[in-house]
Amino acid sequence: MRGHIRKRGSTYSIVVDVGNDENGKRKQKWYSGYKTKKEAEKALDLLLAEIEKGEYVRPTNMTIGEFLDEWLEVYCKPKLAPKTYKSYSDTVRLYFKPILGHIELAKLKPITIQRYYNMLKEESKLSDTTINYHHRLLRQALKQAVKWQYISKNPCDAVDAPKKRNTEMKVWDIEDVKKAEEVLSNSPIFLHVMLAIYTGMREGEICGLKWEDISFKDGTCMVRRTAQRVNKKLIFKEPKTDTSIRIVALPQNIIELLKQEKKKQAENKILLGSAYDSSYEGYISVWEDGHFKEPDYVSKKFHKILAITPELPMIRFHDLRHTHASLMLASGVNMKVISERLGHSQIGITMDLYSHVSVDLQKDAIKKLETLLQ
Template sequence: MARVTSESGGEPTKGKGRSRRNGEGSIRQRKDGRWEARVWVYATNGSEVRRSVYGSSWQEAHEAMIKLQSDKMAGVRVPTGGDTVGHYLDYWLTHVAEPRVRPATLANYRRLAGAYVLPYLGSKKLGQLRPADVRTFLNRLKGVCQCCALGKDRKRVQRGASARCCAAVPAVCCANVLSDGSVRYAHRIVRAMLQDAIVDELIATNPARHLRISHRYRPKFTPWSAEEARRFLKAARGDRWYALYSVALALGLRRGEALGLRWIDVDFVENVITVRRSLQRVNGQLVNGPVKTDSSERKVALAQPLARVLELHRADQVRQSKTAKQWADHGMVFATKIGTPVEPRNLKRHFDQLCAKAGVPQIRFHDLRHSCATILYDQGVPIENIQDVLGHSSPTITKTIYVEATRKIQ
């Protein structure tokens, strides 16, 4: 076996070399023909460990060794420990994500992490995760039927349900691939988790940070015009949710924000609504929790016609509470026939029926928010004022996401 020195720029020489200084590193040829360079580096836990890099020639090993030494001088630390992605993900959800995100967001994190991140990445070593691993994971979510890949149908059959996809005989793939939004969400979870692993000094770099993914960043939507909005409200007049749709269209409230409104949030003297709560279903329970972001908590002025609509709605609610066999007063602006919070999914069905009755394009309830922004913009309201109404932190967000200018304005 050849014994060599690791002098910078030198060639390997047989025989006795000069004494190496501490930390300089060494290069040797292995029995399999490869060259191995060994260098002392600093680990993420503060200790000093020896790391090996390899090359097919002495020059390749030497260049890899120089890079390690350069990273060491720059303060880069190498990961230690044998934690898997799954082990750290469980820790991250409980101790890092839970204190800083809304309960509904955390529930989505846990759902996507358990259904997709853990099956694909959970067993991989955290310190050995590479960008190619994350890219393969995201591509499989988008291009492969998850029912077949993860055996969802087999698990469904084990619970007593009928086979619908890969477990059916003959097998008929249901093509259950994830939407662009779900793939983007999974990417966001993995990227955030790995970024915190850097803060915890478990890894040196984030392999998910600079990936360029081909999925669309945001879904396309078509807001209503002012005429379509008027047609819808005309069809909804007399309906018990007329006031709700009026608030959503006029103020651009999210569904959870509208359903989370309480009468103490409505000031009929100053004609102002304070948006500070959001009704969400979390782990099977309806929870009236905080709004999406800090900037989402806001005060929005009530136009006089809208204030009048809410006053009439309150009077109807008072009459209903007196005639109902039972009434659980939660102080909600929009409540069920017995005073309890409204199930968001029930509202969706009602909204779809009204769209058909009015003869307007079928959109999501959330697109009323988009429609509000576009109608205000068409009427000449400055972006900065629309930003305040919608509760965005930046007017750029408002213009990029929510405002689709009409051909006339363009």
């Protein structure tokens, strides 16, 4: 492939051979607007070097909106969980396309993206965490655009986004757990709360449990699906990572609660007969009549109960998972074991999340050491 320079009026242009079309005819691309011949020669050298290395990307008139539609359909839809896909598509539909969608993909500059983030903060009043999410999503999409050779570089790499602010982690202590067992013992989410505290499972994982996942003989539970409602449809799917599919050892009190629940469900089925809903037969998270007890209901009910129980600190249902990890750490359990119970893909995630607990434990250990040495 070759290229040359032509003078057009007071400026210079580059003409580059970029291969042949479907009929075998040579195709050329013009790049105009260079003020001096030296500037044009430098640009030509760079273009020819890209062509030689196979890094040259043919300019396209595709807009960012058109690309994002293709990215969602071709790349995201087959790979992502429905709930994650909805989050991606909603962000594209509500933010990216209305503001950036008309811009040609090849002409998107870092400064444009930076101004977009500034506008989200100043005009839309979005939090730094939300803007950081926009940045990660747009960067991921444009990374795929580079792989598909629509663009040669990812403009997001040259943009500084606000740092994500981690939600303050709130956990219960042992006394809170004992109080919760007393307060929630007759609530319809008692088993869900106890499973979260004593196993560290996620809300969707707890609701996705089936009786076939429980081994009363071994005292274990197999986590292999999660329940979630997306676009008004209840779905069950495998957890998002291989490490989320795991075996969790159960304490004796949870085994007893599960045995009681299984017996109760069998009795309800006989009692109600044809009125019993068998649509979700085999699932643990069901009402007395067999209807499914959904994750959204569990978390909302949990919040309502805490709102009228001042003696219990207000936390999210997900914080019960953090409570489990914190209590395990305080009991001297190895971080690797905790990571496996939580289903984290890397132990580093666990260590980052609970580093504050580790520091507190170190301080306690130092005090014990000082006492011993004295």
